[in-house]
Amino acid sequence: MPFRQAKWDEPIIFEVSDFSKQTFLIDEEFADEASEALSKVPKSLARGSELKIPNLSEVEVVRHYNRLSQMSYGVDVGPVPLGSCTMKYNPKICEELASDPRITDLHPYQDEEEVQGVLEIMYLMQRWLSEITGMDECSLQPPAGAAGEFVGALIMKKYHHDRGNDNKNEMIVPEAAHGSNPASSAMAGFKVVKIPTAPNGETDIEALKSVLSDNTAGLMLTNPNTLGIFESGIIEISDLIHGKDALMYYDGANLNGILGVVRPGDMGFDIVHLNLHKTFAAPHGGGGPGAGAVCVKKGLVDYLPVPIVGFDGRSYKLRYDLSRTIGRVSWFYGNVVPIVKSFIYIATLGPALREVAEVSVLNTNYLMSKLRRLRGVTLPYGENRWRKHEFVVSFENLLKETGVSAEDVAKALLDRGLHAPTIYFPLIVKEAHMIEVTETETKENIDRLAKAYEEIVELAYRDPQAVKSSPTNTSVKRLDVLVANHPKTMAPTYEYLSRLSGQET
Amino acid sequence: MPHNWIPNSSPDVKKELMRELGISDVLDLFNDIPPEIMLNRGLSVGFGKPLTEYGVRRLFNEIISKNRLSTTPSFIGGGVCQHYVPSVVKAVLSRPEFYTAYTPYQAEIAQGLLQALFEYQSLMANLYGVKIVNASMYNGSTASAEAVLMAARVKKRKKVLVSDSVHPEIIDVLRSWGFGAGLEIVKVRVDLKSGETDLSDLRSKLDQNVAAVFIQTPNFFGVVESAIKEIIDETHRFNALSIVYSNPLTLGVFEAPGNLGADIVVGDVQGLGISLNYGGPSAGILGINDDKELLRQLPGRLIGATRTQGGDELGFTMILQTREQHIKREKATSNITTNSSLEAVGAAVYLTLLGSQGLRKLGEAILGRTHYLIKRLLSAGVAEPLFPESLHFREVGVRFRGKDADQVIKSLSSRGIGIGPALSRFYRELSDCSLVCVTELHARKDIDLLVEVLEEALGGG
Missing domain, CATH: 3.90.1150.10 (Aspartate Aminotransferase, domain 1)
Structure with a gap:
């Protein structure tokens, strides 16, 4: 069945209809008091400039956004095999329960006695995530994974500072790491030292040794790494880092490949961050919000952001008594709604969480086994190694032989009703597709994905232009990114766009 | 342990997949993990066994019945x-095409989401009186921290003045984030008669080392900073940047900070269609009044309008990604990846509903x-x-x-x-x-x- 995405000729909200039609009803019970107060507002402070917000009827608003939603694509529509993004199905029970007003109407400054329920959930999550990661305590405050990384890097910075080791200003980060690792390190004031990946797909331990010094503050590592390969030398790596009085940081954005099988804490890591919106099934919201969590070993608990939730045997409390805390990284207590969704997810699965790792790894290797056989496709690094949560293939040969790039292949997948994987990442693989099907995709869909790749590659050798002209079944055809990014034609708002269209006419 | 959230967990399907791989035990796929670190017991999480949906619902209700809401609105x-959160906002945000989507990296299949975010940027830029607003930060506090870091980068100065009338938790966040970058956060006194920023204290602290002055209006005490224009002008006299935090709900009544001369505006969408959520999530608003130097240093995602290749059909895509971590790595303007897109769309829906x-x-x-x-x-x-x-x-x-x-x-x-x-x-x-x-x-x-x-x-x- 060919795929065809909805294509509404939906105008930008400013052009939906007559600009001054209707408004959502707001009472005027206090109009007298309002005008009295307004009379005190100096003219320069009263809104004088035009408010360019359309005044539409309710049905126009609803249709506009519903049509826009139909021109979007999420996990509830079909597979989204974005590598490292863990686009698993978001169970509906988690969504429904977390929208209860007894969660969503809670004010962060309510007395602790009135919010014992939500504090209990947060406390249990701190315990469960500690158990899952093999750590001793967690903070749920970071609003997303990158914020968690930043917290981890700040903890390292303060830890070394408190011990009089301000010379420790270098963070080691593999070249294959996510961009947020070096970015978070830099934000925490570290110099980033890069190390390469060995041909077997693991961190090059000799290279690591050569950059280790008394200035080493820590190592940020993803394991399994971004190639999906488990760092089997992890114990030696961790001994090397600890031997320099440096700390081991685990990027646990994605724990899908090892959940319940092996734990970062047992690998020698001191700090871990988790993305609850990946491994623990909170939805991605079209880019956010997510929820981060940072978990640490005993010696670092006092450095966590405050507050964390404590339990004295009788009631739950917000604890601010961490003596060396790095402070707050965000106001209040974290993104509580996604935390609640993940709580329901873990509570539902319980010990079956391990099944997540087993099946996601099985699915990954099954698909990899089918794709690596395709013409023009290679599997760089660690050819004989199993992958865990994801794998990376290269279309370098396809590009050389047909002119069809990784991006062209991605767009051709869209035409077949499949979201594309992560492309051009990790940077160490040319023409990369980084693919993660998670544990929630059916065998039929995985086969469909494999079949789609096969068709596209064959088409590339037969009629490369046909692949390069995709997508044609999506709401729009391929977009011009040069126009989008050029300083003269860039249009990040309707104002810019109107000015540009004015010039054209 | 098969589970219906995990389609291939049934033994027969597993066998079929394993046949393709030539293995007979799933654990073979983990044979590269040193045996001494493998977890040789079950995880002690949840409630001992998988729960039914009605079981988890009951358990959850028991727990949250311990939460109490006041009898009048809080x-x-x-x-x-x-x-108030209108039903329309709830209905739109529960569209699964929106909430189960990823960041719109594949623009052609995500036009609706991109257009909604483009509209958010456009509405917010007009509301705050600035040229550009990004596609959202986590919340108002982190938008504030990013604004301060951005100002320090642009001005290449390390001192930031913050009024003591700014939300104290925002000031805490500025300190934590500033620690890494080596920023000096200096508080400006509040006038105890008016509850407004003390202008004379501000004047005494302003000098050529100040990168930015951060003011909130209406401030933490709910007081409108009536001298906001003077504060902004004073800031500019020292060639420093003015950062103003405002609640979007005030901007139908009060003049937009950008129109008063603020260089960077920040805020939070809570209240604009977004519930309290015990403090999060919401979305942070971050806007700039310049499309050159500040734009180069702007953190976060930005959506732009464009055309189809060789055609003239309108479309939307993420733009200026070379500022971001996945491309620029340690030289990026921020580490931000996930933001608060859904809440931003929620705010846009409420704004268009209100008019x-x-x-x-x-x-x-x-x-x-x-x-x-x-x-x-x-x-x-x-x-x-x-x-x-x-x-x-x-x-x-x-x-x-x-x-x-x-x-x-x-x-x-x-x-x-x-x-x-x-x-x-x-x-x-x-x-x-x-x-x-x-x-x-x-x-x-x-x-x-x-x-x-x-x-x-x-x-x-």
Whole structure:
């Protein structure tokens, strides 16, 4: 069945209809008091400039956004095999329960006695995530994974500072790491030292040794790494880092490949961050919000952001008594709604969480086994190694032989009703597709994905232009990114766009 | 342990997949993990076994029945307050094409989401009077921290002045984030008569080393900074950047900070279609009044309009990604990846539902209630406004004449009325003070009841 995405000729909200039609009803019970107060507002402070917000009827608003939603694509529509993004199905029970007003109407400054329920959930999550990661305590405050990384890097910075080791200003980060690792390190004031990946797909331990010094503050590592390969030398790596009085940081954005099988804490890591919106099934919201969590070993608990939730045997409390805390990284207590969704997810699965790792790894290797056989496709690094949560293939040969790039292949997948994987990442693989099907995709869909790749590659050798002209079944055809990014034609708002269209006419 | 959230967990399917791989045990796929670190026991999480959906529902209800909501709409303030969330916003945000989508990296299949975010950027830029607003930060506090870091990069200076009338938790966040970058965060005093930033203290602290001056209006005490224009002008005299934090709900009534000369604007969408959520999530607003130097340093995602290749059909895509971590790595303008897109769309939906007229009316509805509350407190004479002469919006600092604020708050809470937070939490010298917040949800009888109950609690004092 060919795929065809909805294509509404939906105008930008400013052009939906007559600009001054209707408004959502707001009472005027206090109009007298309002005008009295307004009379005190100096003219320069009263809104004088035009408010360019359309005044539409309710049905126009609803249709506009519903049509826009139909021109979007999420996990509830079909597979989204974005590598490292863990686009698993978001169970509906988690969504429904977390929208209860007894969660969503809670004010962060309510007395602790009135919010014992939500504090209990947060406390249990701190315990469960500690158990899952093999750590001793967690903070749920970071609003997303990158914020968690930043917290981890700040903890390292303060830890070394408190011990009089301000010379420790270098963070080691593999070249294959996510961009947020070096970015978070830099934000925490570290110099980033890069190390390469060995041909077997693991961190090059000799290279690591050569950059280790008394200035080493820590190592940020993803394991399994971004190639999906488990760092089997992890114990030696961790001994090397600890031997320099440096700390081991685990990027646990994605724990899908090892959940319940092996734990970062047992690998020698001191700090871990988790993305609850990946491994623990909170939805991605079209880019956010997510929820981060940072978990640490005993010696670092006092450095966590405050507050964390404590339990004295009788009631739950917000604890601010961490003596060396790095402070707050965000106001209040974290993104509580996604935390609640993940709580329901873990509570539902319980010990079956391990099944997540087993099946996601099985699915990954099954698909990899089918794709690596395709013409023009290679599997760089660690050819004989199993992958865990994801794998990376290269279309370098396809590009050389047909002119069809990784991006062209991605767009051709869209035409077949499949979201594309992560492309051009990790940077160490040319023409990369980084693919993660998670544990929630059916065998039929995985086969469909494999079949789609096969068709596209064959088409590339037969009629490369046909692949390069995709997508044609999506709401729009391929977009011009040069126009989008050029300083003269860039249009990040309707104002810019109107000015540009004015010039054209 | 098969589970219906995991389609291929049934033994037969597993066998079929394993046949393709030539293995007979899934654990073979983990044979590269050193055996000594493998977890040789089950995880001790959840409740001992997988739960049925009705089981987890019951358990969850038991837990959250321990949460208590006040009987009247909440009067608790402190940067976020209880507002009405229209059904339309809830309906749109529960569209799975939106909430189960990833960041729109594949633009052609995500046009609707991209257009919604483009509209958010456009609406917010107009509301705040700036050229560009990004596709959202996590929340108001982190948008503030990013604004300060951005200003320091642009100005290549390390000192930032922050008014003590800014939300204390935002100031905490600025300090934590500034620690890494080696920033010096210096507080500017509040004038204790007006509750506004002390201009003379600001003048004495401004110098050529200051990268930015950070002001919030209406500030943490709900007081409108009436000298905001002077503060911005003074900031510019030292070639520093002016950062102004404003609540979007005020901007139908008050002039946009960007139109008053602010270089960077920040805010939070809570209240604009987004619930309290016990503090999160919401979305942070971050905008700039310049499309050159500040734009180069702008953190976060940005959506732009464009055309189809070789065609002339309108479309949308993420733009200027070379500022971002996945491309620039340690040289990126920020580490931000996930943001708060869904909440940003929610805010855009509410704005379009309100329209310019509705937004103005909503601002007036809140302003009128705030004014009424102050008048009632003054006439009752038991709990007096901290800054009776100043113009307030939504929040009011109230003094209990020597009575411990925590005690008063607890006493009201036992009657089903929530006020707070106690200001002693943030300012030692204000031990007998609390914030009170009024929004469109409060009817006249709610405010009257609040004043009555305060009279009872403070009576005889």
